[in-house]
Amino acid sequence: MTLGVGGIIGGGIYSVLGIVAGVAGPALTVSFFFCTLTALLVGYNYARLGRRFPSCGASYEYVARAFPRSELMRVCVGYSLWFGYIVACSFYSVSFGLYASHFFPSFPPRLFSAALIAFFLVVNVRGVSKAGKVQDTIVLSKVGILIFFVLFAIPSVEVSNYSPFFPRGFLNVFTASALIFIGYTGFEIISTSGEELKSPERNMGRAIYIAIGVVSVIYLSVAVIATGIIPYYELVVSEAPMAELAKKSLGRWGELILGFGALLATSSAYNAALFGSSRLAYAMSRGGVMPQFFSSLSRVTRAPIFSLVFVSIPAALVAFFGALKELSALASLIFLVVFFSVSLSNLRLRRETGANPVFPWLAMLLCVFFIVFVELVIWLWFILLTASVVLSYYLRKWLTNRGSVSYKGREDG
Secondary structure: OHHHHHHHOOHHHHOHHHHHHHHHHHHHHHHHHHHHHHHHHHHHHHHHHHHHOOOOOOHHHHHHHHOOOOHHHHHHHHHHHHHHHHHHHHHHHHHHHHHHHHHOOOOOHHHHHHHHHHHHHHHHHOOHHHHHHHHHHHHHHHHHHHHHHHHHHHHHOOHHHHOOOOOOOOOHHHHHHHHHHHHHHHHHHHHOOOOOOOOHHHHHHHHHHHHHHHHHHHHHHHHHHHHHHOOHHHHOOOOOHHHHHHHHHHHHHHHHHHHHHHHHHHHHHHHHHHHHHHHHHHHHHHOOOOOHHHHOOOOOOOOOHHHHHHHHHHHHHHHHHOOHHHHHHHHHHHHHHHHHHHHHHHHHOHHHHOOOOHHHHHHHHHHHHHHHOOOHHHHHHHHHHHHHHHHHHHHHHHHHHHHHHHHHHHHHO
């Protein structure tokens, strides 16, 4: 469960809070509510599939089982999710860098981002158990810090800041939801631990629902408090909005505590995404979709070193060139598409999972509804990424088959 909470509470609430407040205004709370509803519905599909088909490949494996004859869909979903993890890692590292630079303005944010990526690459290469211990400590600390903020910042709320409640119009509530949905996607990582989880048929759903429930209560509480302390049009200009909120409501010590919480949150979310991406690459390599070296493990630490490196390097490059808002939107779009595919898979496999078909349908409808509100340029980036990787996959497959045929021909000759 700590892995799921760690993956959910990250840059979404700490960094994009100001951006989405500028989009939805005080109605940001409604945006979080719709995200919570969507996450619970999608989580139902993961819980059903995860307890029936426990696998480190999770989303990729579920789609592969539901559509065994559709290699294209399996490849698209698998690589899309892998890219989603890379973009999420970049997003969390940029968020970490912005908060670190808020307290150490002499250093550029990207330097801190690079340091975070390098640190967790080393930690994970040394072994999953060491990374897990670090993750548990960070998650408990950052949840406690957010609860501290919610409880002690209530007296600073000014009711007048909630009016007008829909300053940008009602539809912008869904634009904000599509932008901040990255803050709810971490529960997917829980399903990647299905092969190691004790009694997944009982504990998988419990872990997913508890993670979503805990995080949703915290998110909704923070959204209500945040838009009540500072007018939304002031909140949007800050690159470290939670630190600014704490400074106004709790003083300098509050700013330091929330800033520390932001560093914990973004770093643990990064670690969770890195964990999920390496597991996914391992499963895809095992299934022949990714090159075989992605499934090789270190003889000493049993860590998937190649998978970790091939996520960390692209994440660093994307973090160097990417902007926070665009990274959040792209990661959210990718996960919405993947969640739609997983919900469709659960609907198709409902006789095996025992799922009520109403919930997959509702999950798919909400995913599509959010996707409609994603900016066109983000869609173009997503299509370009997906098309390029699918083409490269089939090109690699064609070259491999051609080489095999040539080798066989020489043997026959």
